[in-house]
Amino acid sequence: MNLLDFARGPALKVAIAVFCLGVAWRILAFALLRIRRDLNRPRDSVFKSITGGLLTVGSRSWPHREFIGRTGAGEALGYSYHIGLFAVVLLFTPHILFLGSLFGITWAGLPSSLITVISVLTLTLFIAVLFRRVTNPVMRMLSNFDDYFSWFITMLVMVTGIAATAHLGASYETLLGIHILSVDALLVWFPFGKLMHAFYIFPSRALNGALLARKGATS
Amino acid sequence: MPLASEELTVGEMLLRHGISRRGFIQFCTATATAMALPPWIGAAMAEQLRQARRPSLVYLSFQECTGCFESLTRSFSPTIESLIFNVISLDYDDTLMAAAGDNAEAALAQAIKDNFGKYVLVIDGSVPTGAGGAYCASGGRSAVDTLREAAKGAAAIVCVGTCSAFGGIPLADPNPTGAWPVTAIVGDKPIINVSGCPPIPEVITGTLLQFVSTGKVPDLDEHLRPKAFFGNTIHDRCYRRPFYDEGKFAKSFDDEGARNGWCLYELGCKGPTTHNACATIKWNGGTSFPIESGHGCLGCSEPGFWDKGSFYAAQSSAEWGKAGVPSPRRTLELSGAAVAAGAVLGVASAGISRLRQHRSEGSSDP
Numbered sequence: 001m002n003l004l005d006f007a008r009g010p011a012l013k014v015a016i017a018v019f020c021l022g023v024a025w026r027i028l029a030f031a032l033l034r035i036r037r038d039l040n041r042p043r044d045s046v047f048k049s050i051t052g053g054l055l056t057v058g059s060r061s062w063p064h065r066e067f068i069g070r071t072g073a074g075e076a077l078g079y080s081y082h083i084g085l086f087a088v089v090l091l092f093t094p095h096i097l098f099l100g101s102l103f104g105i106t107w108a109g110l111p112s113s114l115i116t117v118i119s120v121l122t123l124t125l126f127i128a129v130l131f132r133r134v135t136n137p138v139m140r141m142l143s144n145f146d147d148y149f150s151w152f153i154t155m156l157v158m159v160t161g162i163a164a165t166a167h168l169g170a171s172y173e174t175l176l177g178i179h180i181l182s183v184d185a186l187l188v189w190f191p192f193g194k195l196m197h198a199f200y201i202f203p204s205r206a207l208n209g210a211l212l213a214r215k216g217a218t219s
Numbered sequence: 220m221p222l223a224s225e226e227l228t229v230g231e232m233l234l235r236h237g238i239s240r241r242g243f244i245q246f247c248t249a250t251a252t253a254m255a256l257p258p259w260i261g262a263a264m265a266e267q268l269r270q271a272r273r274p275s276l277v278y279l280s281f282q283e284c285t286g287c288f289e290s291l292t293r294s295f296s297p298t299i300e301s302l303i304f305n306v307i308s309l310d311y312d313d314t315l316m317a318a319a320g321d322n323a324e325a326a327l328a329q330a331i332k333d334n335f336g337k338y339v340l341v342i343d344g345s346v347p348t349g350a351g352g353a354y355c356a357s358g359g360r361s362a363v364d365t366l367r368e369a370a371k372g373a374a375a376i377v378c379v380g381t382c383s384a385f386g387g388i389p390l391a392d393p394n395p396t397g398a399w400p401v402t403a404i405v406g407d408k409p410i411i412n413v414s415g416c417p418p419i420p421e422v423i424t425g426t427l428l429q430f431v432s433t434g435k436v437p438d439l440d441e442h443l444r445p446k447a448f449f450g451n452t453i454h455d456r457c458y459r460r461p462f463y464d465e466g467k468f469a470k471s472f473d474d475e476g477a478r479n480g481w482c483l484y485e486l487g488c489k490g491p492t493t494h495n496a497c498a499t500i501k502w503n504g505g506t507s508f509p510i511e512s513g514h515g516c517l518g519c520s521e522p523g524f525w526d527k528g529s530f531y532a533a534q535s536s537a538e539w540g541k542a543g544v545p546s547p548r549r550t551l552e553l554s555g556a557a558v559a560a561g562a563v564l565g566v567a568s569a570g571i572s573r574l575r576q577h578r579s580e581g582s583s584d585p
Contacts, residue, residue: 017557020553110466114466
């Protein structure tokens with residue numbers, strides 16, 4: 001069994017199993033946590049709380065008017081590399097075929113050369129994001145190993161992917177093996193690090209919004 | 220009294236057949252070029268061969284389909300006739316030889332005895348070891364015993380075809396005959412693997428010619444294949460490669476993309492991971508190769524090619540092992556079991572958290 005066979009065979013199986021187990025574990029452990037009962041009388045109806053929660057998901061996904069000058073650039077950076085990542089992951093033909101082999105459905109992809117351009121742009125944005133994190137004193141203070149490792153492992157997947165596509169440094173087979181192995185590593189890390197924000201971000205915003213709406217506050 | 224053909228040098232043999240020195244140098248240069256060797260090697264090869272006695276070659280066929288030998292007989296440059304009549308002395312080959320039975324066995328014993336330590340042993344087919352080697356036997360001896368005996372006196376062993384090089388189809392799961400490649404049986408001789416199912420004829424003859432003319436094992440890759448022929452992947456040299464780079468893929472064997480000659484990656488082409496010279500030397504005297512005929516590469520020159528999932532699954536597909544169960548169902552089974560286990564852990568974690576919270580609230584009560 002060579003590296004590629006190992007990466008997309010047993011290693012991928014273990015990675016998917018760990019990913020599913022970890023995500024289910026953390027979501028349920030989070031969802032079933034006891035929330036202290038709020039003994040205050042609600043300011044509004046339950047319906048208002050729910051709509052307040054849903055509205056918060058939208059409002060917090062966009063820079064606040066008052067702070068747009070200070071946070072706009074950072075949010076634009078964040079949105080850009082997330083869009084780039086989604087485009088590369090979901091619209092590159094070999095990725096579509098990979099996902100198709102797992103889930104049984106495929107869709108149209110973008111030309112490989114366009115994906116290469118998007119990948120390089122996303123990679124550049126990714127470096128800019130790290131630069132911002134280490135140069136901004138507040139962000140640096142808030143960051144820990146989890147942030148840097150999550151950045152590193154996502155970066156590793158992107159770099160090995162570009163190397164495999166461009167045949168840089170080794171044979172396609174070896175590079176593809178390393179790339180898939182890095183994806184396996186990302187899947188294993190995903191549920192236990194801050195990459196889990198992909199699952200937490202919207203429910204946590206909705207919950208905060210609903211709790212605040214119950215108190216009559218908009219967020 | 221004229222000399223017997225076995226005693227003549229290759230040069231003398233060629234003169235007998237009316238082949239000039241210049242013509243022979245041209246032939247050797249063509250072979251050297253096919254092997255990506257420097258141009259001056261052609262002349263050196265020719266000179267070396269002209270002065271040499273024809274080296275002995277013993278060709279043994281074990282667990283195989285004769286496809287590799289069929290391929291060898293279709294070599295155009297050099298042709299099999301010119302190779303065995305002018306350059307080498309094919310002392311034993313059970314497919315070509317007229318002798319049969321005891322006479323054939325005697326010919327093999329004689330060839331080994333007369334050229335002990337000097338002959339090139341060519342092996343075609345895997346070596347079954349199950350049931351005491353009974354799955355492949357000839358003249359009352361198993362293939363594994365014949366191989367061990369013949370290997371003792373060989374200068375080098377050339378494994379022709381994926382079966383002798385890597386076990387091939389006989390070794391594929393469940394390997395009912397206990398088949399092994401030659402490298403698993405013989406460990407003390409130089410071994411050159413010329414893999415492929417079958418190998419390209421010019422790759423077989425070119426490898427043999429290089430060894431008999433230089434007496435040296437060529438540069439080999441990690442699978443003991445000559446780098447001159449197996450140094451690049453099919454994908455790297457494929458004429459459809461620009462379509463891969465442009466993202467133009469055939470989705471089925473009869474769609475617009477297939478008619479336009481677009482890349483066959485989505486249809487399972489194993490070109491990106493297969494090292495061979497199909498895209499450059501091609502087949503049938505350089506006429507075409509499988510991808511040129513509209514079918515993806517099967518990866519037949521790579522170890523374990525038969526057990527690497529479907530020939531029609533794209534290279535980037537997940538490898539879920541045994542065929543027969545649709546991959547999405549296997550994904551569902553695997554992820555379903557993992558999610559169930561995760562849910563149990565999640566409920567347990569939340570339960571422990573609630574219990575601790577309850578205790579801490581109880582202990583903080585006045």
